[in-house]
Amino acid sequence: MPNLESGPLVVLGDLVEDVVVWLAGPPRVGTDNPSRVYRTRGGSAANVAMFAAPLVPTRFVGRVGADPLGDALVDRLRDGGVDARVQRGGRTGSIVVLVHPDGERTMFPDRGASADLGPVPVDWLRDARWLHLPAYALSAEPSAGSALAAVRAAASAGCAVSLDASSTAFLVEYGASRYRDLIAEIRPAVLFANAAEAAVLGLADRRPPAGSVFVIKNAADPTVVVRDRGEPLRLPVPARRAARDSTGAGDAFAAGYLAAAMAGRNVANSVRAGHHHAARVLDAPGANFSLEVS
Template sequence: MLAVAGDLVEDVVVWPAGPVRPATDNPALIRRARGGSAANVAMFAAALRPTRFIGRVGADPLGTQLVAALAESGVDVRVQRAGHTGSIVIIVDADGERTMFPDRGASAELGPVSPDWLTGVELLHVPAYTFATAPSAASALDMIRTVRAAGGMVTVDASSTALLTGFGTERWRKLMGRLRPDVLFANAAEADLLRLAGETPPAGTHFVLKDGARPTTIIDGTGRRLTVPVPPVPEARDTTGAGDAFAAGYLCALADGRSPAAAAAAGHSLAATVLAAPGASTREVS
């Protein structure tokens, strides 16, 4: 069982029809979808192995709708219900790059989880967003201790440069030094901010450093470095969810006992399936 703890929110994905013109109308393609980094990872992983999502949504119709959509994708969904469900407006430019405006809502208030939600969990994945607020951070740490005590693995995604800056980069580095996750995922900007590329991870930790279409670098606790090329794709129209799909592919391969290089290749393959669709989806615009 793979469990993913964190956000389940609504994504409002905006593809402007041209350059954005301030203070007037801007025609656009707009799609609403289930989102949130943790929910995305769970959704992509559920097609490959038993997967559970742990999080919090509002006591509102949107929360009910998002829980149902995630469950329909095969995920075992365990959520707390209170407050309002979060939303993220994502503006995607012509090169596929995203600018995000999050209101995390109830996701930021994840409280202590029922112990039975972690029954059978052998790998727990926690995006950095889950550490951003005190309630969800305390819950994440409790879940990590429980899974570790049962002999399971723990992985973390650095998630966002803005989040890391707000959290404090040195504070984050110290937290990761204490937690020693089995895998720490980061993209190139996050890795630069945290100064990961030139470092040797703590014993037992792998850094998995993604860099878009450029090779992924894996660094283990001995300092050994491995680069895994990214196969070319026709077009990256929307990179939303690509990192989450990569994490899902990597984690499922890791849980199957495959090597880090094979896990990265599996991550690249799954990430490539979302690049032509709005948001964290494989459904292209018709």
């Protein structure tokens, strides 16, 4: 059974290298494009774990390659205070992230070993207080089957579960109806989605399962919280200058929200904690709180 008082937040999914390219202007096909290139830790699940670790005991569960890059990425998690439980084998994945001058990004993922996650050992989950699953873990087999088995086992044991819709491209390929069925089955404490993902899932026309909330992020516009009863909450995002790089902002939001929820704060205050955490990554390359990346 999970430790509902002091057990860790467990985040299950990808750990990869992000190759972040800050473009100086609109990309020009077939020729050189002036840019700045950064290499940093990536993967939505690993990002959430790193952002949450200073706030709450945190464990990452996933798979990386049996290679020096995998070694380095696992070391970065552990240096950041994350209890990293990883399977090893194959080749560590990478994601090329093109960041446009307006802060928007375009991603080219190669998940490598992350997609080969096998069955998760029971001991890695037994003491979990909360399990968070970004949808990227469901994008390929055998990772999808292993992740779903872990989530179902955690939920049946009384562990709180949260889901992140993660990507419109994923939702289209996976199937919106199929993902809604998963939401209905798992009954997550919270589902995170941005406005585009919420539109693909048709969340505007649906109520969450009993006990769940949908948290819909709208960039600089108010975050909308849809509950199983009552009117939606609309919580403004604190004003700030335009973002230079939105990579990892959603993961930082999830980390701030989940840490606050685990501390007993209500939904509105958890959203505010998410806003505060997300704002800290918007001027850094990749999913980082500062420019100190290698």
